[in-house]
Amino acid sequence: MEKLKKIVTITLNPAIDTMYKMASFELNKGHRVETPIRTAGGKGLNVARVVRCLNEDVLATGFVGGTNGEFIRNEIRKMGIEDSFVIIEGETRVCLAFNDDKGNQTELMEYGPTILESEQKRFLNELPKILEVASILVISGSLPRGVTPELYKVMIEKAMNIGVKVLLDTSGTTLKESLYAQPFMIKPNRNELEQLLGTPIKNDEQIWSAVKNVSGQYGIPLVIVSDGANGCFVSYYGKLYKVSSAKVPVVNPVGSGDSFVAGISVGLHRSFPIEETLALASACGAANASEFMTGLVNPVKVAALMKQIKVQCVG
Ligand SMILES: Nc1ncnc2c1ncn2[C@@H]1O[C@H](COP(=O)(O)OP(=O)(O)OP(=O)(O)O)[C@@H](O)[C@H]1O
Ligand SMILES: [Mg+2]
Numbered sequence: 001m002e003k004l005k006k007i008v009t010i011t012l013n014p015a016i017d018t019m020y021k022m023a024s025f026e027l028n029k030g031h032r033v034e035t036p037i038r039t040a041g042g043k044g045l046n047v048a049r050v051v052r053c054l055n056e057d058v059l060a061t062g063f064v065g066g067t068n069g070e071f072i073r074n075e076i077r078k079m080g081i082e083d084s085f086v087i088i089e090g091e092t093r094v095c096l097a098f099n100d101d102k103g104n105q106t107e108l109m110e111y112g113p114t115i116l117e118s119e120q121k122r123f124l125n126e127l128p129k130i131l132e133v134a135s136i137l138v139i140s141g142s143l144p145r146g147v148t149p150e151l152y153k154v155m156i157e158k159a160m161n162i163g164v165k166v167l168l169d170t171s172g173t174t175l176k177e178s179l180y181a182q183p184f185m186i187k188p189n190r191n192e193l194e195q196l197l198g199t200p201i202k203n204d205e206q207i208w209s210a211v212k213n214v215s216g217q218y219g220i221p222l223v224i225v226s227d228g229a230n231g232c233f234v235s236y237y238g239k240l241y242k243v244s245s246a247k248v249p250v251v252n253p254v255g256s257g258d259s260f261v262a263g264i265s266v267g268l269h270r271s272f273p274i275e276e277t278l279a280l281a282s283a284c285g286a287a288n289a290s291e292f293m294t295g296l297v298n299p300v301k302v303a304a305l306m307k308q309i310k311v312q313c314v315g
Contacts, residue, residue, distance in 0.1 A: 005135035006082075007051050007265045010155065011044030011062035013112045013144035014072055015095045017294070025098045025106055039294070040075040041095060043140035043169060046255045046295030048081045050262035050284055053297045056269060059084055061130060063115055063123065063144065066091030084130060086123045088115060114146040127155065131164050136265045139183070140169045140258065149177035156181035165268060169261050171195060179214070185222035186214070187261055193225050204233070211235045224264075226257055231282065236274050240315035243278045246286035246305040255295045259288035262295075263302075275311040282309045 020036045044062060051058040060081050064072050065088035072092060073083050090113025098106040131137065137159045139152060156166045156178060165184035168175070171192040179186070193210055194201050201207055207225050215223040215235040226232040229250075234241040263284035267277025283305035287297035 004057070005133060005269075006057035006059055007048075007136045007138065007269055008059045008061065008130055008134040009044040009048040009051070009138045009140065011042040011048075011060065011141060012115070012147060012151075013093070013141060014040065014042035014045055014062060014064060015093045015110070015112065016068050016071055017041030017095050017097065019097045019099060021099050023101050025100045025104060031098075038071070040072040041294070043255075043258050044138060045072070045076065045081075046258035047138050047140055047169075047262045047265065048076065049079060049295045050259045050288070050297050051266060052079050052081055054262070054266045054284075054299055054302070056266050058082065059130065059133070061085055061123075061126075063088045063113075063119060064092045065089060065113060068092035068094060084126070086119060086126065088113060088119045090114060112144050115144050116146065120147060120151060124151075124154065127158060131159055131162060134159070134164045135269045136167060137164050138167045138169070138261060138265050140261065142170060142172070143174055149174045152178045153181040156183050160184065167261055167265055167268075169257065179218045179220065182219055184220070185224065185264060186220060187224045187226055187257065187264075189257055190225065190227045207233045208240065211240070222264075226260060226285070228253065228256070232260075232278075234278060239313060241274070241278060242310075242312045242314050243282050244308075244310040244312075245282055246308040248286045248290040248305070250289050251292050252294065253289040256285040256288045258295055259297055260285035278311050279306045279309045282306075 017039045018036045020033045022031050022033050048058045048060045058081050061084040064085045069092040093110035093112035096108040159166045167185045168183040169187050211223050211233050221237050223235045224232050229245045231245045232243045260281045263281030267280045283302045284297055286305050287302045
């Protein structure tokens with residue numbers, strides 16, 4: 001019998017996101033604080049969590065190391081995310097956020113460990129076995145030190161060659177280089193698109209022309225430019241769709257893009273029509289924005305929000 005396929009997420013540089021809440025944060029002062037909130041962070045892990053919230057099987061891989069790596073593996077296992085992380089010599093990073101009562105957030109983001117060549121080889125050796133059980137491969141985030149965009153390219157090509165659809169959510173040079181490997185989907189936000197084009201974007205017209213150019217030039221079936229509460233701009237096999245955003249009270253929009261990508265992966269995994277897939281994704285993004293925690297959505301809320309979202313074929 002064929003094994004049931006699942007969604008696979010890649011997080012090459014995960015982090016323990018640690019958030020301290022305090023009345024005020026001031027330079028040159030000591031602060032007494034309550035125990036911080038610690039979560040398994042990194043964009044791919046946000047995606048994996050939202051996929052689990054939508055009740056689909058998900059396997060997470062990438063690199064983790066040290067006691068911080070152990071923490072992350074424990075956290076994801078508790079959520080029912082299958083753990084296939086490659087263990088490295090270095091210590092997984094910690095990212096700190098100091099949130100004060102006035103809504104200010106001060107962040108410290110470690111670069112994270114350098115990934116050795118031998119560790120990358122181990123990862124690549126394990127990849128075929130993982131791809132065998134994958135329906136969709138989600139590759140998210142920037143590259144850790146020691147890793148070049150070539151690794152993303154290799155992963156994309158290996159997956160796409162055996163019919164595993166790759167959803168790529170990254171930025172800068174890594175995104176630019178990876179386009180040549182032809183992932184199934186890319187999802188830059190407005191800023192990331194500006195970086196990719198090397199020019200500022202002034203209006204919707206310019207977004208549409210970029211969406212058409214990128215999909216045509218690189219042969220990428222699904223190109224999505226997301227723009228927060230303004231919804232998103234989509235090209236799917238040459239057809240253009242404008243997707244609205246649901247109206248929600250915004251609590252914390254960080255990770256809405258990751259939640260959106262999780263929605264796309266679940267829609268594709270369930271073979272939904274593209275319109276329904278896009279509505280699910282947009283609802284996941286909005287649901288995430290309405291919660292305090294990053295990369296957690298309430299499936300009942302998602303279903304309700306989906307009804308609000310309009311997916312219009314515009315060309
Ligand atoms: N304030 C909001 N209200 C409703 N929907 C939202 C809101 N913010 C985001 N979304 C939904 O989530 C999608 C992705 O959001 P956005 O463009 O902000 O992603 P992003 O910048 O990649 O986020 P991140 O990288 O932090 O995960 C949007 O297209 C929209 O559908
Ligand atoms: Mg994003």
